[in-house]
Amino acid sequence: MRYRRYGRTDLNLSVFSLGTMRALTDEETFRQTFQRAIASGINHIETANGYGASEDYLGRALQTVDSDVRARLTVTTKIPPTPDAAAFERQLTRSLQRLQTDTIDCVALHGINTWEHLHWALAYNLPRLAAARADGRVRHVGFSTHAPLDVVLAAIASDAFAFVELHYYLLFQRQAEAIARAWERDLGIFIISPADKGGQLFFPSEALRAVCAPSAPLTLNYRFLLSDPRITTLSCGPATPVELDLPLLVADADGPLDHAEQTAIARLDAQLDAKLGSDRCRQCYQCLPCPESIHIPEVLRLRNLAVGCDLQAFGTYRYGMFERAGHWFPGRRGDRCTDCGDCLPRCPERLDIPALLRDAHNRLSGPRRRRLWE
Known part of the structure; x- marks a missing residue:
C-alpha cells in the first residue's frame, strides 16, 4: 500500500x-x-x-x-x-x-x-x-x-x-x-x-x-x-x-x-474513433444550455461508450437515472428533444445532435433508477 x-x-x-x-x-x-x-x-x-x-x-x-x-x-x-x-x-x-x-x-x-x-x-x-x-x-x-x-x-x-x-x-x-x-x-x-x-x-x-x-x-x-x-x-x-x-x-x-x-489507452481512443466515426461527441459542452434541459454531452457520452466500447449495460444504468436523481444526476432524457436546432450551430463537430439524442434514447432507455443508497 x-x-x-x-x-x-x-x-x-x-x-x-x-x-x-x-x-x-x-x-x-x-x-x-x-x-x-x-x-x-x-x-x-x-x-x-x-x-x-x-x-x-x-x-x-x-x-x-x-x-x-x-x-x-x-x-x-x-x-x-x-x-x-x-x-x-x-x-x-x-x-x-x-x-x-x-x-x-x-x-x-x-x-x-x-x-x-x-x-x-x-x-x-x-x-x-x-x-x-x-x-x-x-x-x-x-x-x-x-x-x-x-x-x-x-x-x-x-x-x-x-x-x-x-x-x-x-x-x-x-x-x-x-x-x-x-x-x-x-x-x-x-x-x-x-x-x-x-x-x-x-x-x-x-x-x-x-x-x-x-x-x-x-x-x-x-x-x-x-x-x-x-x-x-x-x-x-x-x-x-x-x-x-x-x-x-x-x-x-x-x-x-x-x-x-499507454498503448492500451491510445488503442481505446482509436477504437472510439473507428466505431463512432463522425458521430463521436468530443465532450466540449458547447451545446449547452439546452432549452429542454437535456444534458446533451452526458447523453452522448453514454452513447459513445455503448457504441464504441459495448458498454450497453452501463449506459442503460446511468441513462435510467435521468429525471430520477435530481441534482445528483441532472438533466432530461434524449427523447425530450423538440428539434429546435438551438444546439446545432454551437457544435464544432457539426453533429446531428437531435438524431443522436433519439438514437441514444432508443439504445439506452430501460428501467428508471434512483441513486444506489436511496
Missing part, C-alpha cells in the same frame, strides 16, 4: 480508501470488510449520514480496534449543505454520536452540486464547521461534488476547503481542470467511485476487455488514476471483503504508466 499527502490537511492517506456506501448488506459483512481493509493497509474510511446505517456500523467497528490502530485511521463523513444552520448543527452532533467519537477527522459537505448549494455551504454551513474546528469536534473540512465544472471550480477557488471528492476517470475526464486547480491550491483530491461510476468496470464488456489488454479495464482505470501524483486517494466501495482483491493488487503500483498501458 502506498500513501500520499492529502493536500493542506497534511494527512497521509492510503491510495485506496474504504468507501462504505455499498457495504450495508448486514453489519457482520460490514465489520469483516472493514477489518480486511485496515489489515491490508487502508487507513482512510469514508461514510455519510445518508448512507443508511453506515455511520452506526462504522462507529461500532471502530470500537473493536486497539488504540494504536485507531490512531492511524482517518475517518471522513459527509453532511449535505443546507440553509438551515441549526439543522446542520444537529446533523453534525448526530454524526459524532453515531461514530462514537469526540472528533471527526474530516467532514465533507456532501453534494455541492449547484450554485445554490455552494451559497448554502459558504453562508450557513462553513461558519458552523469553523466553530466545530475551534472546539475540536472537526479537524478538516472539504466537499464532495457531482456538479458541473464551473461550480466545482468556484468551490475550489473559494479557498474554504481543504479537500475535494469528485468524479474523474479514464472514461470521464471532464473534471481535468478541477484536478489541476485543486492541486494548485493544495487541496487533497479524492476520486469517487472509479469502479462503478467510472463505467461499471467490474463487469466490463468483451470489447472493452480486448482493447485494454493486457490489463483488465478496471485495473487500467486504477492505474490511469494512480499514475497521476496530484490525486491522493481512490474510493473502493466493496460490498464484501473479497471485492477488495482487485484494488489491493495495484495498491503499490502508483508509478508512471508503462508502455503497454
